[in-house]
Amino acid sequence: MSPRPEPSATRRSVLASGAGVAVAGAAAGLTYAGRPSSAAAHQSSSGTDATGGTGRAADEPVPFRGEHQAGIVTPAQDRMHFVALDVVTTDPAELSLLLKEWTRAAERMTYGAEATPGGVVGGGPHRPPTDTGEALDLPPSNLTITIGYGPSLFDGRFGLAGRRPEALRELPGFTGDDLDPARTGGDLCIQACADDPQVAVHAVRNLIRIGFGVISVRWSQLGFGRTSSTSTSQATPRNLFGFKDGTANIKAEDGAALAEHVWVDPADVPGDAAWMAGGSYLVARRIRMHVEVWDRTPLQEQEDIFGRDKAVGASLHLPADRRDENAPLDFAAKGVDGQPRIPLTSHVRLAHESQLDGIRILRRGYNFTDGSDGSGHLDAGLFFLAFVRDAHRQFVPMQQALAKSDKLNEYIEHTGSALFAVPPGLGDGEDWGVQLFGA
Amino acid sequence: MTRRALALTLVPATFALAACGGGSDATSSAGTKGPITVTASDTACDVARTEAPAGQIEFTVSNKGSKVNEFYVYAAGDRIMGEVENIAPGLTRTFHVEVAEPGTYETACKPGMVGKGIRSDFTVTGASAAPQSDDAKVTAATTSYARYVASQADALLARTTEFVGLVKAGKVEQAKALYPVARSYWERIEPVAESFGDLDPKIDGREDVVEDGMAFTGYHRLEQDLWVKGLQGDSAAIADQLLADVTTIVAEAKKVEFNGLQLANGSKALLDEMATGKITGEEERYSHTDLWDFAANWDGSKGAIAALRPVLEERDAALVASYDKRAAALDALVAKHQKGDGYQLYTELTPIEVRALSDALDAVAEDVAKVAGVVANP
Structure with a gap:
């Protein structure tokens, strides 16, 4: 006869009340602007920054609760695992319960804890472990878990049609799109970012595991290296074309720009859509890059296509001895041939706010390679992620301009696409289920 | 034909757990009544009594530290007999754990929810309280x-x-x-x-x-x-x-x-x-x-x-x-x-x-x- 452990189902159903989780206390009065400064404090207390520029020690968790979800203005971590999911149940109660269970597991894993207490071995020899175990003993690694909801979730299956924010509607098609249905759309998404890829994959895997019977994986993307900086504390990384991308990104420290371009204002979401106030919209685009063709392109042409120099990422109008990545772009400057020094079809010009009525976005993308394509080439590219206040007013006009004229289009193809509403952060005691469905 | 061998292996229907072999003496004293107080901090885990008779055991866990804490009762191999999680700083939580078999167990506080926790031995005494299984x-x-x-x-x-x-x-x-x-x-x-x-x-x-x-x-x-x-x-x-x-x-x-x-x-x-x-x-x-x-x-x-x-x-x-x-x-x-x-x-x-x-x-x-x-x- 053996003693009886708590059944795992019971353990799992003892959901986080969330009451007074330590960081939540700190986060209660925390605005997003408070985060980078606290991150900076961690950095100074730990002495060195060993985390690829996220400015936070590996064993110091990123706060899970707060005004906005983590994983947006959190200094971009080095690795990402992103998954889009379909809901397979027809029962709203099951979905709501799953969102509650996810909240608890996500908060635990953000701390570096097992998805469930004692989940790796605590269930004894005859039960399948309730945590898969590959992140046991690893530090939190700046893990953030960010949830989002696709337009299809609000189609009436779950009684959510009335709660759909007006801006959450499918993206239009763009010239040159080659979207694979198997990499497009989804009822839900989970973005897990961490400085250790094992930690990010563990988080996604365990959330999927908890969801069997309620959700099913639609598509999934690994990103091995960040392509954006979301804090002034970070250097601008390079994409697989070798260029610094997103120098002009919105940064965590720029509160006015975030309020204008990233966070959904209460006035944007009146009535039953008010749950989205303080949230953001996430645009995901899987952009295949034909790196082999690019690599045969002369340097001058590469630089003209981007509109920046390759070595430091400076505007092309600057002379070689005065190149500075952060110097303003001078679109009026002309070369000796009388043509604009930053070409009219260059990526940086077409995507710049001055050409787009002031539109800006917060980029948070990742480089990927998904093996090879069977034709002797890498299946590589950029998993573009952007957070915006309204995708139809920001991403859509920007992408229309790029799709029409960007010289880069000769070397890239958009092969996947999705739009998600990313709800605001959770306060003490709140969970994603109650937040989405209402109390 | 399977790729993996899925053949049934003979698993004994009953299995002995190391913790069950304790053979500890039941020493009843006046101090074994009522809930067992656990005072947890970021660095300590004081369990007021480390012995209880088999059956339902009640713990009252107070978190005096600055980190979220958890409290576990483990059998051998870190099998969980019972746990209470999400004890925020300043909070006190009561929970019951059913330990039917006498023997040696472990208690643990886990400040910050991670790691092995701060452990102590815990002895369950007396006769088995297990219901006769059907x-x-x-x-x-x-x-x-x-x-x-x-x-x-x-x-x-x-x-x-x-x-x-x-x-x-x-x-x-x-x-x-x-x-x-x-x-x-x-x-x-x-x-x-x-x-x-x-x-x-x-x-x-x-x-x-x-x-x-x-x-x-x-x-x-x-x-x-x-x-x-x-x-x-x-x-x-x-x-x-x-x-x-x-x-x-x-x-x-x-x-x-x-x-x-x-x-x-x-x-x-x-x-x-x-x-x-x-x-x-x-x-x-x-x-x-x-x-x-x-x-x-x-x-x-x-x-x-x-x-x-x-x-x-x-x-x-x-x-x-x-x-x-x-x-x-x-x-x-x-x-x-x-x-x-x-x-x-x-x-x-x-x-x-x-x-x-x-x-x-x-x-x-x-x-x-x-x-x-x-x-x-x-």
Whole structure:
């Protein structure tokens, strides 16, 4: 006869009340602007920054609760695992319960804890472990878990049609799109970012595991290296074309720009859509890059296509001895041939706010390679992620301009696409289920 | 034939836990009444009493530290007897843990929710407080399942005899029609049949067995002959050998005595088969009758769970309720693919239909995976 452990189902159903989780206390009065400064404090207390520029020690968790979800203005971590999911149940109660269970597991894993207490071995020899175990003993690694909801979730299956924010509607098609249905759309998404890829994959895997019977994986993307900086504390990384991308990104420290371009204002979401106030919209685009063709392109042409120099990422109008990545772009400057020094079809010009009525976005993308394509080439590219206040007013006009004229289009193809509403952060005691469905 | 060995291993129905061997003396004192106070901080875990009589033990845990804390009672191997989580700084939580067996356990506070925690030994004294488990229900379940296996084994032999006769008579179309039917009885009791190691690859091996230096024989060799190559000179001999091997395995299968854990693990092994071999369309690579196997594996899994049902209803009604719902969903999907007396060919399924089957299978498998734990821990 053996003693009886708590059944795992019971353990799992003892959901986080969330009451007074330590960081939540700190986060209660925390605005997003408070985060980078606290991150900076961690950095100074730990002495060195060993985390690829996220400015936070590996064993110091990123706060899970707060005004906005983590994983947006959190200094971009080095690795990402992103998954889009379909809901397979027809029962709203099951979905709501799953969102509650996810909240608890996500908060635990953000701390570096097992998805469930004692989940790796605590269930004894005859039960399948309730945590898969590959992140046991690893530090939190700046893990953030960010949830989002696709337009299809609000189609009436779950009684959510009335709660759909007006801006959450499918993206239009763009010239040159080659979207694979198997990499497009989804009822839900989970973005897990961490400085250790094992930690990010563990988080996604365990959330999927908890969801069997309620959700099913639609598509999934690994990103091995960040392509954006979301804090002034970070250097601008390079994409697989070798260029610094997103120098002009919105940064965590720029509160006015975030309020204008990233966070959904209460006035944007009146009535039953008010749950989205303080949230953001996430645009995901899987952009295949034909790196082999690019690599045969002369340097001058590469630089003209981007509109920046390759070595430091400076505007092309600057002379070689005065190149500075952060110097303003001078679109009026002309070369000796009388043509604009930053070409009219260059990526940086077409995507710049001055050409787009002031539109800006917060980029948070990742480089990927998904093996090879069977034709002797890498299946590589950029998993573009952007957070915006309204995708139809920001991403859509920007992408229309790029799709029409960007010289880069000769070397890239958009092969996947999705739009998600990313709800605001959770306060003490709140969970994603109650937040989405209402109390 | 499985890629992985899924044969039932003999798992003892009862298992001894190291913690149970304590043999500690019951020393009752006035101090053993009432809840045990635990004072937790970021660096300490003071448990007011480290001994309690077997039965329900109440702890009151106060978090005086600055980090979220958790409190655990562990048996050997860090198996959790009880835990209370999410104790915020300043909060006090009370919880009860049922420890039926005397012995040595461990308590742990886990400031910050990570790591091994701050541990202390905890002794449970006195006589076992375990309720007498209803082993009669488990015994009835194993007896019931043995009857199921015997009935399927008999049908397997009868249908295989018929199939072999048709092959030897050169009646290709009739043999092809009977092939998936005969195999259904095999697939329903596959974990049992596979436990006879040498015979399984001879009966159910795919062409890849050649890689292991074995001859390609059995059902799948005849499948290849019937659907692809036409009957060969040795097809009749292969058929005779199949019948001889099936006759042997049927006799062996009917002699097997089961325990509760074997039923639980067998019901899960059948779902694993479906997930790794059938939903992928690789088992029946010439006839594409994989859905017959899929449905038969599913029947077999349900057979084992049906036998255990009285045990499960008594011990974990919520699990049974979830299983019933998910099993009904898979039943409905399988039914959609019925065609005549059988099923659609795998090649007739769309990727969306395959995914729907896979989703429903994943869901019910999560529940079936929990059955062994329920059977092992009354």
